[in-house]
Amino acid sequence: MISPPPPPPHAVDRPALRARLDDALGSPLTLLVAPAGAGKTVLLSQWALSRPDLRFLWLEAGRADDDPARFLRRLLRGLGTIDPAAAELAPLLTIGGGGLGAPLLAALVELLAERPGNVLIFDDLQLLTNRALLADLWWLADHVPTGTHLVFSSRVDLRLAWSRHRLRYALLELRQAELAFDADVAAEVLRRITGDAVSAATVESIMERTEGWPAGVQLSAIGLRDHVDGEQFAQRLAGTDRLIAEYLSEEVLEAQSDERRMTLLRMSALETISAPLVESTLGVTGAAELFAELQDDSMFLVPLDDDDDLFRFHHLFRDLLRYRLRAALPGEEQRILASAAEWYVANGDIPNAIETYLRAHSWDAALDLLLKTGREAYERVRTAPVARWLATIPESVRHRRAEAEVLYGIVLGMSGDSAHAEDVLRTLSIAPDLDPGLAVIVHAYLAARVQFRPQVSVSLEDARVALRLLDEHRDTTIPDLLGLTSRGLLHTMVLVARGRAHLLAGQWPDSRNWLTRGLESPGGQYSVYRVHTLGSLALLEALSGRLDRAQELADEALELARDRELLVHPAPADAYLALALIAVLRGTPDRGSLALHEGAMRAASNQRTQLMWVAHLGAVLIGAADLQESVPPPAVAAPPIVRAGLEAAALRDKRLSEGVADATPRATPDLPLPGPLLFEVIACALSKKDAPAARALLTADSFAQDEPIDRIQRDVLAAWLAHVEGRGAESRQRIARALERAAEQRIVSVFVWAGPEVMRLVESLPGTPTPFRTEVIRAMRAKLRSSTAQELPEPLTDRERELLTYLPTRLTNAELAAHFFVSVNTIKTHMAHIYRKLDAPNRSAAVTRATDLGLL
Structure with a gap:
């Protein structure tokens, strides 16, 4: 991102077009769509120069900007020139997946809303092929605050939702016809470049041949400088824009x-x-002086930064120059690119070195650098560029170096392209000649796909x-990829993967065993893996009802993530989701919305579909309407714990809303019903007073895992069954024991989900209610009460309602x-x-307004 480039010396002011741009400032977006050389950049730079009252920020897209991290840095x-706090937004990118991501986009909107008077120009957008990034720019155009205007400039239509923008905003579009020079502008451009007035006949001839195409007029002017007979020269112009440009470039050169x-x-x-690059790579002396001369001579050199250190040729002119270079000196382009890549390596710019080697088709040199990629790519979620670079290299080349193909499968998975990663790793896993050390890596990462x-x-x-391969190949050397394939780290990763598989299957004891082993293994001390493992253990303990332990584990995971600047890494997703489920089970689901949102975004950032399903279940249990639609693609099945939880929630909603519901038991001796679904099936039978059916299901070993949540559920159902069968004393005894057990972990949800009949059992217990019993009754x-209606035109989201409850406290933003x-x-x-949304100017006014509305 730089300030708008200064207009070239020969540029002629075009007030009519500037006025149209001024008039469009009341809408969010202006589009400039025209071919190369149409004068888009010159017009925008003139407009910026004419409006000192506005802040113009200019981002010229390049092919490397398909990498969201690079695009965001720029x-x-x-x-940062608007608000120094902009730098704080950088970590939000890592949960954006292939684009910028919802958290970052929302933060950008807020930053721009607080600093109005900005025009953001995105030039050369045709060079972006990352559709997720382009879609995010369109989202920004849809939500940009009043006082900010976007300009999208491109050679081609981007084929996105333009029609919707045209209808909503009276979108201004400037195309080739509007940008073409008229005779007066063309005559002035010709005069400024040639240094002399040009005859009307010459101007007419040039206009006839170029049809006012700005690049054609500029090239014609450069050519006229060296021709005595301008009219004869103009008459020789013929053909399309491309042919004219080729002919004129010959004249210019x-x-x-x-x-x-x-x-x-x-x-x-x-x-x-840049001057150092050109001097080193091409052996040119005085490159900076050369650049200044080219700019003075209107030779299509475009500055790329405020300090005039970086430049590029106009795209059209560069294309023509390269065409000539390839014809005159075959192979020279590749040699220059390889030399430039070496210069980048020497100067520590590895990303540009890799990009340049790839353009030179120096595949092995690029692979040498890629295979040295370190652990920071994983820790800072920058594996997407590595995957993109490896995809550029022909498969035949990657296959010659098996470690490159293994790395490709790994980074594809880390970047969220799960299906492709699985294909690559599965293919490698059955290769008969795969090195044993690489085979260990491949199978470990296949396990990690859980x-x-x-x-x-x-x-x-x-x-x-x-695990078998790790044991069999104890003495085998394992190649180092991403700094993550040491034997210890692979062993930890597989232990945790096995624990997560048992977790998703609802097998709590097995899951706890393997996750604990992973946490206690040497590789479990690596901070990122430790955050992952602590979070998965927290999720397990939350689901099993050990809420105090779950809270400890989740807090430890998130504190470590904060200390290591990993809070926006995908790793803490499990810990955030555990906090959301703790809130649900403690009967305060509205206190889990922020954690649920943070966990759901991190799970989605690299498309961990099974964890996304867990987040969806959390959204259903919390009632977070704005997250319930964030589910994986329909073709991706939910894991067993989620399927059971969602089915139980659906039965519960029907039972509580209609007073009764039918549920067909699906348990067999070999496949017992999962705990939450079994609870609901029995509750459905009891709601119909079908004691025999409930008794048949409620056996001593119905909840086979005997976790805290299972014991509480069993006691609540036994109390309900005793009540239905008229055994009052036993019913009271059972419900009292359920409350006593639940109080140990403050589990409230089981009683709430049971419904009105269990509520009456709790309320009718003799004696003074304990604090926990009072908490259960309140929940x-x-x-049962209908929630207070919000008298707001735009309702608060679940996360905003959660944060609203903290506004009356003295906690600062940093403490929150x-x-x-x-x-x-x-x-x-x-x-x-x-x-x-509350139409309040500050925190105190927001508290007053929310209290008046019954929101606090």
């Missing part, structure tokens, strides 16, 4: 000295040029195979961020939304 660098002409041709091999794939049995088998009554394990900017964003 964007935030420019936004022939007018240069042999040395300069060859320098221009060789410079065209480089996408971005949160990405729906087949739990496949994950368990992969883990068993990986059960709140469930620490409490919720989120960024300060996340809190600021939600606060801003709350103030806007």
Whole structure:
């Protein structure tokens, strides 16, 4: 991101077009769509120069900007001139998947809303092929606040939702016809470049041949400088824009000295040029002076930064120069690119070195660098560029170096392309000649796909195979990939994968055993893996009803993540979801919305579909309407614990709303019903007073795992059954024992979900209610009451309602961020939304307004 480039010396002001741009400022977006050389950039730079009252921020897209991290770094660098706090938004990218992501986009909107008077120009968008990134820019255009205007400039239609924008915003579109020069502008451009007035006949001839195409007029002017008879020269122009450009470029180049002409041709091999790069790669002396001369001569050199350190040729001119270079010096382009890549390596710019090697088709040199990629790519969620670079290399080349193909499968998975990753790793796993050390890596990473794939049995088998190979090949050297394939780290990863598979299958004791072994293994001390494992253990203990332990584990995971700057890494997803489920089970589901949202986003950031299903279940239990639609693709089946939980929730909703529901038991001796579904099946029978059916299901070993949640559920159902059968004393004894057990972990949800009849049993117990019993009664009554209607045109989201309850406290934004394990900017964003929706100027007014509405 830089300030708008200055208009070239020959540029002629075009007030009519500037006025149209001014008029469009009241809408969010302007589109400029026209071919190369149409004058888009020049017009926008003139407009920016004419409006000192506005802040213009300019981002010229390049092919490397398909990497969201690179695109964001450039964007935030420019936004930092508006608000230094923009730099704080950078970590939000890592939960954006292939694009910028919802958290970052929301934060950008808030930042721009607080600093109005901005025009953000995105130039050369045709070079972006990342559809997720383009879609995010369109989302930004849809939500950009008043006082901010976006400009999208492209050679081609981007084929996105333009019609919707046209209808909503009276969208301004400037295309080739509007940008073409008229005769007066063309005459002035010709005069400024040639240094003399040009005859009307010459102008007419040039207009006839170029049809006012700005690049054609500029090239014609450069050519006229070296022709005595301007009219004769103009008459020789013929054909399409492309043919005119090719002919004129010949004229322009022939007018240069042999040395300069060859320098221009060789410079065209480089996408971005700087004086040190050109001097080192091409052996040119005085490159900075050369650049200044080219700019003075209107030779299509475009600055890329405010300090005039980086430049590029106009795309059309560069294409023509490269065409000449390839014809004159076959192979020279690749040699120059390889030399430039070496220069980047020497200067520590590895990403540009890899990109340049790839453009030179120096595949092995690129692979050498890629195979040295370190652990920071994983820790900072920057594996997507590695996957993109490896995909650029022909398969035949990757297959010659098996470790490159293994790395490709690993980074594909880390980047969220799960199906492709599975294909690559499965193919490698059956290769007969695969090196044993690589085979260990492949099977370990196949096991680690457990949160990405729906087949739990496949994950368990992969883990068993990986553990066997690790044992069989104890003395085998294992290649180092990403700094993550040491024997210790692979062993930990497989132990945790096996624990997660049992977790998703609802097998709590087995899951606890394997996850604990993973946590206690040497590799379990690696911070990222430790955050992962602690979170999975927290999720397990939350589901099993050991809520105090779950809270400890989740807090430890998130505190470690915060200390290691990993809060926005996908790793803490399990811990956040555990906190959300703890809130649900303790009868305060509204206190889990922020954690649920954070966990769901991190699970979705690299498409861990099975964890996304867990997040969806959490959304259903919390009642978070704005997250319930965030589910994996329909083709991806939910894991057993989620299927059982969702079916139980559906039965419960029907039973509580209609007073009765039918549920057909599906248990067999070999396949008992999962706990939450078994509870609901028995509750359905009891709601119909069908004691025999309930008694048949409620045997001593119905809840076979005997976890805290199972014991409480069994006691509540036994109390209900005794009540239905008229055994009052036993019913009271059973419900009292259920309350006593539940109080140990403060589990409230079982009583709330049981419904009115159990509520009456709790209320009718003799004696003074304990604090926990009072808490249960309060939660059960709140469930039965209809919620207070919000008198707001735009309702608060679940996360905003949760944060609203903290507004009356004295906690600062920083303290709230620490409490919720989120960024300060996340809190600021939600606060801003709350103030806007409550029409309150500050925190105190928001509390007053929310209290008046019954929201507090």
